[in-house]
Amino acid sequence: MRGIVAGLVLLPGPAAAAVVEGASLGLGWGLPFAGLLLSIALMPLLAGRLWHHHYGKIAALWVLALALPFAMAFGPGPMIGLFRHVLVQDYLPFIALLLALYTTGGGVLLRGRLVGTPAANTALLAAGTAIASLMGTTGAAMLLIRPLLRANAFRRRKTHSFVFFIFLVANIGGGLTPLGDPPLYLGFLKGVGFFWTASHLFAEVLFCALLLLAAYWALDSWAWARERPVPPEAPPGRLGVEGKVNLALIGGIVALVLLQGLWQPGEVALLGERIGLERLLAMAGFLGITALSLALTPRALREANSFAWGAMAEVAKLFAAIFLCMAPVLEILKAGPAGAAAGLVALTSDAAEAPVPWVYFWLTGGLSSFLDNAPTYLVFFNLAGGNAVHLMGEGALVLAAISCGAVFMGANSYIGNAPNFMVKAIAEESGVRMPSFFGYCAWAAAVLLPLFLLVTFVFFR
DSSP states (O other), X not given: OHHHHHHTTOOOOOTTOXXXXXXXXXXXXXXXXXXXXXXXXHHXXXXXXXXXXXXHHHHHHHHHHHHHHHHHHHOHHHHHHHHHXXXXXXXXXXXXXXXXXXXXXXXXXXESOOOOOHHHHHXXXXXXXXXXXXXXXXXXHHHHHHHHHHHTTTOSSOHHHHHHHHHHTTTGGGOSSTTTOHHHHHHHHTTOOTTHHHHHHHHHHHHHHHHHHHHHHHHHHHHHHHHOOOOOOOOOOOOEEEOHHHHHHHHHHHHHHHHHHHOOOOEEXXXXXXXXXXXXXXXXXXXXXHHHHHHHSOHHHHHHTTOOSHHHHXXXXXXXXXXXXXXXXXXXXXXXXXXXXHHHHHTTBOTTSOBOHHHHHHHHHHHHTTXXXXXXXXXXXXXXXXXXXXXXXXXXXXHHHHHHHHHHGGGGSTTSXXXXXXXXXXXXXXTOOOOOHHHHHHHHHHHHHHHHHHHHHHHOO
């Protein structure tokens, strides 16, 4: 069996090794990840009923398609070690934070007459973009997705509103602080100054946000004129917020995220993995905040908000499989020039060995479109030298390119950033017909790729 695996270009290493180095992995180990992505993209179109009832089992089969050959090639110990590392270091902190934001965001209800006119929708998207760097793209998306759904419930042409919501609120708006998006938070943990992103990425974020908001307003105005919708009758009233305790709890989530970068008391063991005590306490805090939100928010308020657990369950299952299946791909990238992706790595420098900012922007962004953008950021941060002091100074343009690529291009697919998929799932739960996986990628190609080409020529050439 080992010979068959080697024949598939999987390049097995020593079975007794405790750790499998990325340099020993061939590109064939990315096949289960590619299969999982194709399942997410195609099965809702080709076998929708099967997918919606059994997506968790299908995702688990792709994990097995990686785990069994990996165990046969390298031994059960390294396979278990790789999966345990991914679950403890990446997935559990990710899903605990997402659960807290999903629960608290679903406990905030915007009351009053909010009609989804082009002006009102554009204002909502602008507000979400503005607050995304303060409370994170996930927090801002979970806070405002339901008001946007209610405001546009009477409209027939509304899919574009949620696509642009993903572009702006769930991604580009998070580019100004380490609180905004996980890649920037990892940079903060590696020594990048808290305010460096705001001072060095402000022009890029503002440039993208203004152009996208202008494009959205024009598109929504056209859709409104074509549709000529009749807003429903509703009693006049000022806008107001209910469930304000959840806003305080969201503030607590933001504080816990920031605390992990400022307080690092040491490591403890969790399931055989060494993990920072601050990260473990933060996870416990996120779970505690989730419980408080459920206890303090009236059931009637959540019902009025159309809150349900289906979207959270879908994201939790699919992203568990995504994190596990993409682990070998990230290890290959981490191997740099010694790995199977050496050709890509070589593109980051010119003939004089000087880094090429626009290449860093597109490589970081292109991989962040389909891999988790946080570890992808870290891979290219380390390829650029990994020295935060140097990168904030002489290498500032390269660091800006890496940061913008990871944050901006996470919007290129539903799986590029966690809130993308969650917005899709919540919108579909509410009856909105969202684009398919490839349909959304087509939207991104038509709207975002020209924008990112402009960003390249204006900022990174």
